[in-house]
Amino acid sequence: MTSVLCRRSRQWRSRQWPRLELLRPYLLVALTPVFVPSLVQGADVRAGRRITIPAEETIPTNLYVAAGEAEISGNIDGDLIVAGGEVSVQGAVENDIMAAGGQIDLMGYVGGDVRMAGGEIDIRGHIEGDLVVAGGTVQILPSGTIGGDVLMAGGELFLEGALERNLKAAGGTVTISGSIQGPVVVRSDQFTIGEQAKLEGSLDYFSPREIEFPESAQIAGPVNFHLTAGMNQRWIGDGLRRMGVALLFVGLMMSLAGGLFGCFVFPKTSTEVVRYTLGNFWKELLRGFVLFFVVPPAFFLLMLSVVGVPVAFLGGLIHLGFGVVAIIYAGVALGAFLMKRLTRAESYVADWKAVLVGLPIMFVVSRIPVIGFIANLMVFLAVLGGIYENFWLAIQRGRQKEAAV
Numbered sequence: 001m002t003s004v005l006c007r008r009s010r011q012w013r014s015r016q017w018p019r020l021e022l023l024r025p026y027l028l029v030a031l032t033p034v035f036v037p038s039l040v041q042g043a044d045v046r047a048g049r050r051i052t053i054p055a056e057e058t059i060p061t062n063l064y065v066a067a068g069e070a071e072i073s074g075n076i077d078g079d080l081i082v083a084g085g086e087v088s089v090q091g092a093v094e095n096d097i098m099a100a101g102g103q104i105d106l107m108g109y110v111g112g113d114v115r116m117a118g119g120e121i122d123i124r125g126h127i128e129g130d131l132v133v134a135g136g137t138v139q140i141l142p143s144g145t146i147g148g149d150v151l152m153a154g155g156e157l158f159l160e161g162a163l164e165r166n167l168k169a170a171g172g173t174v175t176i177s178g179s180i181q182g183p184v185v186v187r188s189d190q191f192t193i194g195e196q197a198k199l200e201g202s203l204d205y206f207s208p209r210e211i212e213f214p215e216s217a218q219i220a221g222p223v224n225f226h227l228t229a230g231m232n233q234r235w236i237g238d239g240l241r242r243m244g245v246a247l248l249f250v251g252l253m254m255s256l257a258g259g260l261f262g263c264f265v266f267p268k269t270s271t272e273v274v275r276y277t278l279g280n281f282w283k284e285l286l287r288g289f290v291l292f293f294v295v296p297p298a299f300f301l302l303m304l305s306v307v308g309v310p311v312a313f314l315g316g317l318i319h320l321g322f323g324v325v326a327i328i329y330a331g332v333a334l335g336a337f338l339m340k341r342l343t344r345a346e347s348y349v350a351d352w353k354a355v356l357v358g359l360p361i362m363f364v365v366s367r368i369p370v371i372g373f374i375a376n377l378m379v380f381l382a383v384l385g386g387i388y389e390n391f392w393l394a395i396q397r398g399r400q401k402e403a404a405v
Helices: 002-031 036-041 233-265 267-279 281-302 308-343 352-365 371-404
Strands: 044-053 063-072 080-089 097-106 114-123 131-140 150-159 167-176 184-193 203-207 223-227
Touching: 233 267, 233 308, 233 352, 267 281, 267 308, 267 371, 281 308, 281 371, 308 352, 308 371, 352 371
Parallel strands: 044 063, 063 080, 080 097, 097 114, 114 131, 131 150, 150 167, 167 184, 184 203, 203 223
Antiparallel strands: none
16 A cells, blocks of 8 residues: 555656746745745744744744734744734844834833834833834833934824933924933924933923923933924934935845846746746736736635635735746846847846846836836836746646656
């Protein structure tokens, strides 16, 4: 009986391997950007409606979490990147935290920097590094301590904990009742100093009215009041623009890394996709348009049935991977097109030159209002259609090879 099962297993592998071998480059290229942290840094990636890391569990690498509700009570030896409706971090994170969510509660220890954005944010743990936080309501509670600089922005800001360095805050309402060792700069429509406040450095505040300081509040440094007609929107706008430029630069660097990775690791597959897309641009543009707007709703409908959930999850994951690859390879295709014209080559080639030429140009074009967006969208949709078409062609070649075997 055992020999029969082994023989059947070998027969199945011999029939399926040709198809899997042909599809492997496309699946790896598609899923690499989705799991790029896992592949590059050995990260732990977890996603679901509710993700829980129990207190007794230790994650030895970086942890990436996407969930409706995330409760992290265990210890993380690397970075933590988490997004969810409700996020609770109770354990220790040795390095940095990046978090986004509707409600975020940070109660544990963080050995590095923290960057968070959300609707309601409570900080009651200890952060060794800097804190950059933006939200509707942000509270640093009495048990919260920050070892580095703090930058806060939001509708309502409450600081009751201890800051070992500087504070810059901008909000509709700003209340300081904790201790701050460094200088403080506040811009607010309504600024309040609490009775328990202890400021060891200077205080500069921009507000429509001068405030009264409680007798019990301790302010060691000089106090400078700057009269404004309201909260200084320009200061916030400048900060957001700087953050936006930084994020765009990081996105460009990640795209360049992904493009170089694909062209070096999968040169044949990359060139096939680029050549086919550019050779059948308008047809693949139409295909990409249909796939982009039809496939996601179809997966959503599948998830309404219990049987369709696994299929929708796997299909959605692959579709997301193809979409991320299409964003990167749109620049590669543009670079290959330009390099062919400049060098008068016989065919398109997806290599490092195409990556370094095409992606920065697409980045610059994207800054052009309306026209730049439309142009980049057209290239993206064409590449998305080309990726799918090459994927199905690989399946057909696998079937043909299987039939021949």
